[in-house]
Amino acid sequence: MPSPRRNVDARPLSASASSSSGGPGSPAHGGGGGGGGGRFEFQSLLSSRAPGLDPTCTRLRASESPVHRRGSFPLAGAGPSQAPPAPLPEEDRMDLNPSFLGIALRSLLAIDLWLSKKLGVCAGESSSWGSMRPLMKLLEISGHGIPWLLGTLYCLSRSDSWAGREVLMNLLFALLLDLLLVALIKGLVRRRRPAHNQMDMFVTLSVDKYSFPSGHATRAALVSRFILNHLVLAIPLRVLVVLWAFILGLSRVMLGRHNVTDVAFGFFLGYTQYSIVDYCWLSPHNAPVLFLLWNQQ
Numbered sequence: 114m115p116s117p118r119r120n121v122d123a124r125p126l127s128a129s130a131s132s133s134s135g136g137p138g139s140p141a142h143g144g145g146g147g148g149g150g151g152r153f154e155f156q157s158l159l160s161s162r163a164p165g166l167d168p169t170c171t172r173l174r175a176s177e178s179p180v181h182r183r184g185s186f187p188l189a190g191a192g193p194s195q196a197p198p199a200p201l202p203e204e205d206r207m208d209l210n211p212s213f214l215g216i217a218l219r220s221l222l223a224i225d226l227w228l229s230k231k232l233g234v235c236a237g238e239s240s241s242w243g244s245m246r247p248l249m250k251l252l253e254i255s256g257h258g259i260p261w262l263l264g265t266l267y268c269l270s271r272s273d274s275w276a277g278r279e280v281l282m283n284l285l286f287a288l289l290l291d292l293l294l295v296a297l298i299k300g301l302v303r304r305r306r307p308a309h310n311q312m313d314m315f316v317t318l319s320v321d322k323y324s325f326p327s328g329h330a331t332r333a334a335l336v337s338r339f340i341l342n343h344l345v346l347a348i349p350l351r352v353l354v355v356l357w358a359f360i361l362g363l364s365r366v367m368l369g370r371h372n373v374t375d376v377a378f379g380f381f382l383g384y385t386q387y388s389i390v391d392y393c394w395l396s397p398h399n400a401p402v403l404f405l406l407w408n409q410q
């Protein structure tokens with residue numbers, strides 16, 4: 114005779130249908146193999162929020178899943194006549210939260226992929242906005258590392274004031290820091306570029322087969338923040354700089370090079386990188402050797 118507690122079943126219909134008894138070995142009891150673990154956690158969360166359900170039961174079931182099982186809980190013989198089980202150790206209770214976070218992250222990822230595919234309207238010549246592709250690729254070059262590095266080096270070589278040289282030296286430092294950090298994160302995260310991307314980019318590094326974060330987005334945010342803080346520009350030009358950064362980021366998704374989250378994180382990283390550069394600002398006072406060396410050239 115099953116106990117009233119064990120009759121409580123808050124599983125979604127699809128799960129209940131596949132294992133009506135809910136006995137040992139069924140998915141609800143964590144016997145469904147590796148895939149059963151994820152579904153099980155979701156059920157636990159649902160049932161713990163359903164009014165009238167016994168949260169103790171929920172906890173026990175969660176502990177039975179292959180993911181959560183640590184000690185032995187005598188569920189099979191549990192009935193109303195027996196003493197209620199001791200509260201779970203703190204570590205087991207906390208295990209329920211990551212699964213909730215996991216669901217949230219997976220949903221965000223699904224939205225990201227769906228939106229990125231929808232926005233990838235210039236991913237190929239035959240795409241709905243395929244005729245805009247050459248323009249998008251021109252934008253791509255405007256945010257590429259090589260023109261920015263060469264342009265900065267050229268301006269440094271032509272600069273005849275200490276103040277100008279100081280700003281340009283820091284811009285060079287910022288661009289190099291950006292390349293390094295993006296390569297590092299891309300190498301660590303190793304997220305593949307979207308399937309609809311055509312790998313026909315102008316000069317790439319080996320890590321550029323990965324997409325997280327977007328190097329163009331980091332550079333756009335970093336350089337535009339740098340320019341706005343160190344160049345005296347008329348308002349329309351300032352607006353243009355911000356627009357350039359934004360459109361460059363958007364064009365990465367439209368070209369199919371990136372997912373939305375690659376670009377969003379890229380903007381965040383580039384913005385933060387400027388704060389690092391500003392904090393470590395190089396000047397003839399704190400880096401005299403650098404400036405003297407450059408002066409001798």
Ligand SMILES: CC(C)=CCC/C(C)=C/COP(=O)(O)O
Nearest residue numbers: 258259316317321326327328329
């Ligand atoms: C070769 C040099 C100096 C820089 C590479 C610049 C580049 C190709 C970055 C990749 O950008 P996305 O991550 O936005 O595609």
